[in-house]
Amino acid sequence: EVQLxxxxxxxxxxxxxxxxxxxxxGFTFSRFAMTWVxxxxxxxxxxxxxxxxxxxxxxxxxSVKGRFTVSRDNAKxxxxxxxxxxxxxxxxxxxxxxxxxxxxxxxxxxxxxxVTVSS
Amino acid sequence: xxxxTQPPSASGTPGQRVTISCSGSSPKIGSYDVNWYQQLPxxxxxxxxxxxxxxxxxxxxxxxxxxxxxxxSLAISGLQSEDEADYYCAAWIASLNSRVFGEGTKLTVL
Numbered sequence: 001e002v003q004l005x006x007x008x009x010x011x012x013x014x015x016x017x018x019x020x021x022x023x024x025x026g027f028t029f030s031r032f033a034m035t036w037v038x039x040x041x042x043x044x045x046x047x048x049x050x051x052x053x054x055x056x057x058x059x060x061x062x063s064v065k066g067r068f069t070v071s072r073d074n075a076k077x078x079x080x081x082x083x084x085x086x087x088x089x090x091x092x093x094x095x096x097x098x099x100x101x102x103x104x105x106x107x108x109x110x111x112x113x114x115v116t117v118s119s
Numbered sequence: 120x121x122x123x124t125q126p127p128s129a130s131g132t133p134g135q136r137v138t139i140s141c142s143g144s145s146p147k148i149g150s151y152d153v154n155w156y157q158q159l160p161x162x163x164x165x166x167x168x169x170x171x172x173x174x175x176x177x178x179x180x181x182x183x184x185x186x187x188x189x190x191x192s193l194a195i196s197g198l199q200s201e202d203e204a205d206y207y208c209a210a211w212i213a214s215l216n217s218r219v220f221g222e223g224t225k226l227t228v229l
Binding site: 035037044045046047050059061062095097100102103104105106107109110111112 | 121151152154156158163164165166169170173175205207209210211216217218219220221222223
């Protein structure tokens, strides 16, 4: 069974940093691209980042470019999101998701981890 | 404002057929594939439809989707109370180097 478990969410002050992790199991992690998607309270889904299976292709949404960095460790079956210079508007539940290989289709999702940016 | 536009709400009674639209004009939706997600209250999103009209295994055939040159639509037939959820269209738009979600449609089963 595919499992994705996010961790690292917390309350952080504006301008602060946080690192999210996503532990994958139940599939060959190194064969799949991965994405981060966030959802602000009461709002819709927003794509954040994409990383290819080998990590050689990385994309970020304009809203986080230059502040967030996605990475992965295939030896540890883990995905990461380093978030710097956090803003109030970054407050959201952050989901990691497995890219199915069909462009833009994420077929497995974690339960999410909550990031709150507030002073 | 999202590249993909959805109505904020939709509703139907049990047994009815409802449709949810997703339009995209810049770039035109005809130039990319559309996926649909269902998000039940308090849960993570779930892939419902991929490649415009394909259902992942385990998704009931009550759910179907189509796409024309200017819009995509999700149809739910035989509406059930457990279908009450938020529905999002989404696409990978190569010209933007970005994955985009529609704003979401809240489906209420009356």
